[in-house]
Amino acid sequence: MKYARLTKEQLEELYPEFITFLATQSIDKIEWDDIKKNRPHLAEQEIDLFSDVIWDKALSNVSYIDHFSKNYIFLFKCIDEVVFSWVVKTNNPQIDFVSADGIHWLADNLFSNDVEITKGRKDISENRNVALFEIIKQGGIISKGELFNKLDSLINQ
Missing domain, CATH: 1.10.10 (Arc Repressor Mutant, subunit A)
Incomplete structure (x- = not known):
């Protein structure tokens, strides 16, 4: 299987x-x-x-996957055999990105010293669907890419 x-x-x-x-x-x-x-x-x-x-x-048919945890947000854009990612991390232990308050805090503090943002790219030509399934198995949620594209446009303005 x-x-x-x-x-x-x-x-x-x-x-x-x-x-x-x-x-x-x-x-x-x-x-x-x-x-x-x-x-x-x-x-x-x-x-x-x-x-x-x-x-x-x-x-x-998956193009975007989002994964939220207490201190991290992983946003993935899947194009053919490449996955682009944004990783958002907070250094503030009081913030929980799984909560609505955590997301509101991030909106207000995106460019503060309490937030680290990293961009990534990974080739998944070996087996695209298996690689995407692994992300989903770890808690990723298939999305429409609103957050990925919003962050991408904010960073690349």
């Missing part, structure tokens, strides 16, 4: 797609019920394969 198995809730939401996936493998409802009952290991393999297909499709 390349990524992670979809949760039961995710599979339920993707039920029509899963039925189509099984159909492409010539597995109808009767056969699927038999597989689940008599060959659960094979059923798990089918679910894992379907999960990888869904993750691959979703990750292929």
Whole structure:
């Protein structure tokens, strides 16, 4: 398995797609019920394969990922096989970027001595989707890139 198995809730939401996936493998409802009952290991393999297909499709469309922690914000822009990043760090232990107050504080103190901003670039030509999945697995959230682009325009004015 390349990524992670979809949760039961995710599979339920993707039920029509899963039925189509099984159909492409010539597995109808009767056969699927038999597989689940008599060959659960094979059923798990089918679910894992379907999960990888869904993750691959979703990750292929990812352009931005945001990751917030107490003292850091990681903003990623994914273009083809390159990830650009902005890392925002505060040296003030009272600030928590996970909270709304922390984000408001950052807006007021972006260019203060309590904030360090670093720009990065990484080649991910080996396997783009796996690299992006690792960021998501560590707490990254797929976004529309508003924060990345806002910070980029503020810094590069």
